[in-house]
Amino acid sequence: xxxxxxxxxxxxxxxxxxxxxxxxxxxxxxxxxxxxxxxxxxxxxxxxxxxxxxxxxxxxxxxxxxxxxxxxxxxxxxxxxxxxxxxxxxxxxxxxxxxxxxxxxxxxxxxxxxxxxxxxxxxxxxxxxxxxxxxxxxxxxxxxxxxxxxxxxxxxxxxxxxxxxxx
DNA sequence: ACTTCTTCTCATG
DNA sequence: CATGAGAAGAAGT
Numbered sequence: 684x685x686x687x688x689x690x691x692x693x694x695x696x697x698x699x700x701x702x703x704x705x706x707x708x709x710x711x712x713x714x715x716x717x718x719x720x721x722x723x724x725x726x727x728x729x730x731x732x733x734x735x736x737x738x739x740x741x742x743x744x745x746x747x748x749x750x751x752x753x754x755x756x757x758x759x760x761x762x763x764x765x766x767x768x769x770x771x772x773x774x775x776x777x778x779x780x781x782x783x784x785x786x787x788x789x790x791x792x793x794x795x796x797x798x799x800x801x802x803x804x805x806x807x808x809x810x811x812x813x814x815x816x817x818x819x820x821x822x823x824x825x826x827x828x829x830x831x832x833x834x835x836x837x838x839x840x841x842x843x844x845x846x847x848x849x850x
Numbered sequence: 851a852c853t854t855c856t857t858c859t860c861a862t863g
Numbered sequence: 864c865a866t867g868a869g870a871a872g873a874a875g876t
Contacts, residue, residue: 769861788869801869803861809868810862824869831868839868 690739691727693720696751698841699834701815702727707741709763713813715834730812750816754849756782757816766810769795773807780821783846787825809833815842 689711691704702723704712712730716723727736743761750757759778764771772795779794780786792804811819814834820842824830832839 767861792869797860799858799870800860802859802867803869805868806861806866819868822868825871829868833868836868 686733686735687731689727689731689734689736690741691723691736692738692740692744692747693723694747694751697845698838701751703743703747703816704731704736705741705743705763708743709761710743710747710757710813710816711763711765713816715814715838747816754782754846762813762816765812766807769803770807770810773804774811774813774817777808777811777817777819777822780818782818785821785823785843788822788830789825791822805830821846 687706689704689706691702694701694703699715700717700723702714702716703710704727712727714726714730716726724736743757746757746761749755756778759775764774766774773791776791776794777786788801788804788808789798791808792798792801795804797803808819808822809831811817811833814820820832820839822830829836829839829843
């Protein structure tokens with residue numbers, strides 16, 4: 684199988700160092716890594732063992748930067764979803780959450796037509812490879828408490844705070 | 851009234 | 864088969 688060429692860029696955000704990975708055209712992964720440059724690469728290689736990863740500036744670089752500085756939403760066509768149909772449905776639903784707002788897991792479940800599959804939704808959101816850009820951090824529990832977060836609940840709070848303080 | 855516990859639910863590994 | 868980034872209702876304090 685031919686190795687896919689993927690490009691990554693690191694960004695500094697108020698809530699941590701972000702690593703964004705994708706093809707020249709589309710973003711397929713985003714995560715946090717404070718542990719340093721090498722650790723970031725290791726993380727990416729671990730997520731995509733079959734890809735050849737190098738640093739560089741892809742087409743989405745400018746938009747990603749705009750997103751971080753102006754806190755805007757990215758068009759979903761910019762993302763490359765890889766996952767089960769269920770996961771894709773969940774992630775698309777997340778993109779419809781207005782910036783600065785939050786939704787509950789139950790609401791997301793209802794939106795995709797499985798009102799009772801709240802738990803499954805939680806798992807699917809947790810598996811989201813493009814954190815931050817797909818606003819998984821905007822999803823909270825029904826009683827308004829912060830649920831879990833793949834990158835730590837502390838970070839989840841930080842992001843939410845940043846979003847509300849940044850018009 | 852508040853806290854804990856029990857049960858329901860469903861995609862995933 | 865067991866588990867999870869949940870939720871609603873019951874039971875106990």
